[in-house]
Amino acid sequence: METIENYIDNMFASLPKTEEMKALHDEILANMEEKYYELLQDGKTDNEAIGIVIAEFGNMDEIMEAYDISRDKKKDSKKLLSEEEVDAFLHSNRIAAKWIGMGTLLCILGSAMVVLFTGFAEAGYMGTSIALTTGIIFFLIVVALAVALFIYAGMKMDKWKYVYQQIDVEIPKLLKDKIAAKKQKEHPKFVTAIIVAVVLIILSPSILLITIVINESMVIFGVVILLAIVAIAIHLLIYFGTNRSAYTKLLEEPVLDRKIAQKNNRIHDAIATILMPLAVIVFLITGFVYEMWHINWIVFPVAALLIAIFSGAYSLFSKPSS
Numbered sequence: 029m030e031t032i033e034n035y036i037d038n039m040f041a042s043l044p045k046t047e048e049m050k051a052l053h054d055e056i057l058a059n060m061e062e063k064y065y066e067l068l069q070d071g072k073t074d075n076e077a078i079g080i081v082i083a084e085f086g087n088m089d090e091i092m093e094a095y096d097i098s099r100d101k102k103k104d105s106k107k108l109l110s111e112e113e114v115d116a117f118l119h120s121n122r123i124a125a126k127w128i129g130m131g132t133l134l135c136i137l138g139s140a141m142v143v144l145f146t147g148f149a150e151a152g153y154m155g156t157s158i159a160l161t162t163g164i165i166f167f168l169i170v171v172a173l174a175v176a177l178f179i180y181a182g183m184k185m186d187k188w189k190y191v192y193q194q195i196d197v198e199i200p201k202l203l204k205d206k207i208a209a210k211k212q213k214e215h216p217k218f219v220t221a222i223i224v225a226v227v228l229i230i231l232s233p234s235i236l237l238i239t240i241v242i243n244e245s246m247v248i249f250g251v252v253i254l255l256a257i258v259a260i261a262i263h264l265l266i267y268f269g270t271n272r273s274a275y276t277k278l279l280e281e282p283v284l285d286r287k288i289a290q291k292n293n294r295i296h297d298a299i300a301t302i303l304m305p306l307a308v309i310v311f312l313i314t315g316f317v318y319e320m321w322h323i324n325w326i327v328f329p330v331a332a333l334l335i336a337i338f339s340g341a342y343s344l345f346s347k348p349s350s
Contacts, residue, residue: 031078032057032060032061032064032078032081032082033057035082036053036056036057036060040052040053060081060082063080063081063084064077064078064081067080067081108197108198108199108200109191109197109198109199109200109203110203111203111206114199114203114207114278117188117191117274117278118210118271118274118275118278120184120185120187120188121185121188121270121271121274122271122274123181123184124181124182124184124185124270125181125266125267125268125270125271126267127177127178127180127181127184128177128178128181128266128267128270129262129263129264129266129267129270130174130177130263131173131174131175131177131178131181132174132259132262132263132266132328133259133260133262133263134170134171134173134174134177135170135171135174135328136255136256136258136259136262136328137170137255137256137259138166138167138168138169138170138171138174139167139255139311139315140251140252140255140256140259141163141166141167141170142160142163142164142166142167142315143163143248143251143252143255144163144248144249144252145159145160145162145163145166146159146160146163146248147248147249147251147252150245150248151245191277191278199278204278204279207275207278207279208275208279210275211272211275211276211279214271214272214275217268218268218269218271218272221264221265221267221268222264222265222268222269224261224264225260225261225262225264225265226261228257228258228260228261228264229257229258229261231257232254232257232258232261233254235250235253235254235257236250236251236254238250239253262328299338303331303334304331306331307327307328307330307331310327311327311328314327
């Protein structure tokens with residue numbers, strides 16, 4: 029009997045590990061086992077029974093034809109994601125989300141450092157040129173760290189690109205149910221984080237009002253605190269939003285057209301490649317030329333929002349009409 033099992037396993041070894049193939053494997057094995065035991069009851073020896081069973085069931089091409097599974101289906105079969113792969117994907121996504129959120133936080137805090145040292149200069153704690161130079165140095169250092177974090181996060185998720193693109197992958201229904209349950213379990217945390225982040229952003233300007241009431245000359249330090257609060261809020265939005273989007277992506281229906289998916293991804297990358305450098309340019313110009321460090325951080329979430337809008341609109345309008 030072990031010989032028959034090994035024979036079937038070898039026949040299916042080169043085929044995609046899909047639910048369809050697994051079901052076919054189990055069905056053929058069950059039929060061969062049934063035939064094998066019938067032959068033994070008829071008085072055949074073990075070797076004779078095995079030989080007859082294998083001969084009757086034929087080779088893989090004959091079996092595929094008998095079960096009405098074409099070679100095209102074999103070629104187009106999708107990779108079946110395992111629970112271990114899904115867990116690894118979610119874990120990598122959490123790490124990437126943490127570093128992306130931290131990188132964004134550093135970018136905002138970098139501008140806060142410029143404002144802080146400008147405040148030191150205005151308060152007479154240090155010379156203007158020294159304060160500006162120190163602030164810029166700190167800004168460049170934290171931005172460099174942020175870029176490093178962005179690159180690391182991108183590399184962390186690069187190996188999971190096929191999951192994000194949903195091309196040639198499939199998730200079993202039972203596993204999707206588990207993913208949906210995990211998403212539902214994480215939902216309260218997501219809602220809490222969104223509420224906290226939104227409340228922080230809404231209340232952050234009150235810091236300026238408080239500093240004006242206490243001491244108008246301390247307003248610039250109020251701006252620093254405002255930026256720090258906003259940085260924390262943006263970090264929460266990115267971290268929990270990215271984690272939730274991973275669950276949503278896994279629960280989406282897979283992309284059926286590889287060319288359309290790849291084209292959509294190229295369009296998204298092109299939009300991001302244009303808008304994000306523009307956001308950095310606007311951020312630097314409005315900061316160094318117009319000294320708008322207290323508000324110009326908003327260009328980054330606006331740029332991210334525009335990327336999402338343009339990419340979503342393109343995907344929507346580029347879908348073929350049914």
